[in-house]
Amino acid sequence: MSLTILARAERLQHLSPEHAGHDGFAAGLKFEGGFSLDRTVGLGAPQIRAVLVDDDSLLGFGIYPGDRLIVDRSAAPAVDQYVVAHLDGEEAYGVRLLAPDPKGGLLLKAARPSIAPIPLDDRDSAQIWGVVLWVVSYVGRG
Incomplete structure (x- = not known):
């Protein structure tokens, strides 16, 4: 399963790849900024x-x-x-x-x-x- 995090990605993009998974969830995820439910x-x-x-x-x-x-x-x-x-x-x-x-x-x-x-x-x-x-x-x- 792969996921793309759409909201609040700007807060996680500063993490290096080896630290991106420190919470046991973000490892291997892609990030896209600018998500808007209204626009979607x-x-x-x-x-x-x-x-x-x-x-x-x-x-x-x-x-x-x-x-x-x-x-x-x-x-x-x-x-x-x-x-x-x-x-x-x-x-x-x-x-x-x-x-x-x-x-x-x-x-x-x-x-x-x-x-x-x-x-x-x-x-x-x-x-x-x-x-x-x-x-x-x-x-x-x-």
């Missing part, structure tokens, strides 16, 4: 939005309450991408997986198998608001 995910661009996951309805997709989704409103959705959609008859938006329909066309699949997929060919049933590009998760404690 595109925050600040007019078509990029950050969305907070409020509940556990996306656990089947590996997305947890408190995660932030970085959504591109201008991206063209493609098969096997997560999309934010406004579903007919529902007040809120939801995240669905854009999947091929075995009968032809496309489906919007929910994270829970008990929720029926929505055929996308029926434009009245759902409107895609944007494409999920990133999931930002907090994995620390506290």
Whole structure:
């Protein structure tokens, strides 16, 4: 496994290669400076939005309450991408997986198998608001 440290690299670059691994972690790692999470995910661009996951309805997709989704409103959705959609008859938006329909066309699949997929060919049933590009998760404690 190899890693490239992106943040705070300027603090570690002064170390000589033989001292770079003094903490048992940095040995053999490459360093790149100038990392910006905002720049990496595109925050600040007019078509990029950050969305907070409020509940556990996306656990089947590996997305947890408190995660932030970085959504591109201008991206063209493609098969096997997560999309934010406004579903007919529902007040809120939801995240669905854009999947091929075995009968032809496309489906919007929910994270829970008990929720029926929505055929996308029926434009009245759902409107895609944007494409999920990133999931930002907090994995620390506290």
